[in-house]
Amino acid sequence: MNYSTLKKGLAASFVALIGVTTLANAQDASTTSSAKVFGGRGQYRSWSIGVNGGVLSPFVAIGGTNDFKNADVNLGYGISLRKQLGHAFGLEGNIFRGKISGTNKDAVGGVQNGVKEFETEVGYAADIRGVVNVATVDFLRRQNSVNFFVSAGYGLIAFAPKVTNANGSVVDWKDKATGPANDKHDAKTYVKEAYIPVGVGVKFKVSERVSFNLGYTMHFLDNDNLDGVYANGASNKDKFSYGSAGLEFSLGSKSKPNLDWVNPLALMYDELKDPSLRQEVDALKNRVANVEKSVEDLKKDSDGDGVADQFDKCPGTPAGTAVDGSGCPLPKVEAQVTAPTAGNLTGFETIQFEFNSSVLKTDSYPTLDKLSSVLRENGGKVTVKGYASSEGTTAYNLKLSKDRANSVKTYLVNSGVNASQVATKGLGEANPIASNDTEEGRIQNRRVESARN
Template sequence: MNYSTLKKGVAVSFVALMGATTLANAQETPATSSSAKVFGGRGQYRSWSIGVNGGVLSPFLAIGGTNDFNRADVNLGYGLSLRKQLGHAFGLEGNIFRGKVSGTNKQVAGALPAGIKDFETEMQYSIDLRGVVNVATVDFLRRENSVNFFVTAGYGLVAYNPIVNGVDNKGKFGEDKDKDFVKEAYIPVGAGVKFKVSDRVSFNLGYTMHFIDGDNFDGVYAKATTKDKFSYGYAGLEFSLGSKSKPNLDWVNPLALMYDELKDPSLRQEVEALKVRVSSVEKSVEDLKKDSDGDGVSDQFDKCAGTPAGVAVDGSGCPLPKVEVAVVDASNVTGFERIQFEFNSSVLKTDSYPTLDKLSSVLRDGGGKVTVNGYASSEGTAAYNLKLSKDRANSVKTYLVNSGVNAKQVITKGHGEANPIASNDTEEGRIQNRRVESARD
């Protein structure tokens, strides 16, 4: 990669990377008031500004380097700028300026052709796009800044006419020797400081070095790998554009805004109110779980408070009716009334509760075991009906266990479509086959 390509790549990559990063993290959000919030987006700030500047142009750089001429003249330069601030720390700035750069040799350098003593290069225009980074402020801990330091870098194009020893070659440039100016790319790199004059105006001092992608800016080809360059030291005024009800994004301190939000009395009050609401909800949850008599039904829904320990209760917390052992002898129980189910359902019907309560009482008071057999009608596949019959048998077991029967006393089996007690060719017969039967082991 040659020097020219490297310079272009570095400049374009810098501007593109910084711009993309800032845009990804700072979405436009409409302003809702004149009070800026740190996470509110660029829409709540003034972010456009225009500037004018003037200063001194020189063929020499502050960092040194080789030059074809050993003395620089002081010449005036002037320009305009337009900047879009994309975040607290980064913006994009377009610049255009004009002027002339000149220099002389007290004695002709050995590397120059004999007789070349001075040059004067007229810049028709110099235009570039730069990324501007705010790197520090002398009062960063204050709510608003009044002094900012910045660095810049970018990519530009300059059109110029070099005059050597007073000879003007204007109109003789280009491949066809008919152009008034030479056009070449350059990379501007600079730094500066800005002072806040008012909410709208700032005073800027800056210095920019321009590295040109060519060796003809001073009208002399040194026949080496060096490139020409020039510098611009300037002072200027910058004017913020936009609604006066919005603060200028350049001068707002994000850390101070964050601190303001954390100390906002209304926000603190809202947080305290939220804590109270959370405590209220937690208390309500605890009240819902409270079960004073330990019967498994919370006090909120317990209609029979103070049920003695060990007494089986229904869903409302009231004791289930007991069936005297003398009425039904567990040792003689061989079965009970069939429990019927709706089509494709394993949910117990309410009319089966009395039968199940009676069996529960027998098992709890008299012991023994029962086998609960589930069945299904012939609709659907055999595999599905087998599962449905098991679910029906388990529904009965669940009811008995919840009423106080030991789970080990109840054995469940699913038989699917097997052992129909009526024809599956009629709906009446299928209704009878959707059943659960029980037999004592």
């Protein structure tokens, strides 16, 4: 095989595929994917099968010691099966065959280590590799069209070297390889050795189903017998390379995108730069601004009585006037009264509570003790009314006001008052005695009052 002709052919194929890829991407530019960034692997096609062909050489790109001076270029071919486990990583199985050969024509007399040339038939080489997508030319596209990858793994090669000695005699190991016990009568067709494949490559998206791959893989054997020559010490292990080109076909439902080409970061970027999404965000900002303005209008309290203007049936109430839930002044009979005196049970000083609490404060005990004394000595009944400030939901504040009223009743009953003498009511946010727009006002509204029945 002419090496120069092979290089020209590969270069022409590369240029042609670049053109095909560009055209395919232009045709697919309008294609949108229903896949979500965090939607899981099940929303993609993740299996693919490939075929490849290329050149095998006993030399590798990183150099090193070789048993022969000159490398021949021979045909190799294979198939692959890959499962993509994520956007950047997959597992791939590979099987390939071919021929590896080399000569010593540049050595003195055309001979080195007592041999002129070798030719090794690769019956098969099979391995499994981890494949990592490391970069993409189209980084900011929703779906990439060019991917670079690296791979490494572990495999087994079956081969039969044929060596031509300096005197022209030929030693062919095919069908003469010995078994594990080196018993010459237990001949095997091929010698078998483990190897480590390490490769790099680039793939071009031809269509939603097909990609064109270029790859270069170095194979490092666990022994020095690939070329049939043992030389340069036991530490010298044989190696060979495989440069290939091939097609890869994505398997699965055509309604799903190929996981190998989806870039999650680009997908998020694409969503963020979407004009329609930007318009929706701007519209949402306007709606939020309108809601905030409406909330401020709902909270507006021109006379400062704690009742918003839209609910205030008595606007212009003088400052400090106790009002009901409609913003109208409370009748004088409902006004707050001071601590009760014996024989005249009209009410008691307001019992205050901490924020979001129904626990009695110790400074309320003297007032409650006086009320208890009057009820025990003079009889009668009292209604205990609990209130809350405006923080929280209406339903929650109603429950909290009931708990506060029950705390007072519990104290009175524990001090000797008959439970039937004390009724409780929870009125929630109703009847504030100060504005809920200030903390000072809200403190006053967290209270319990009582009135004689």
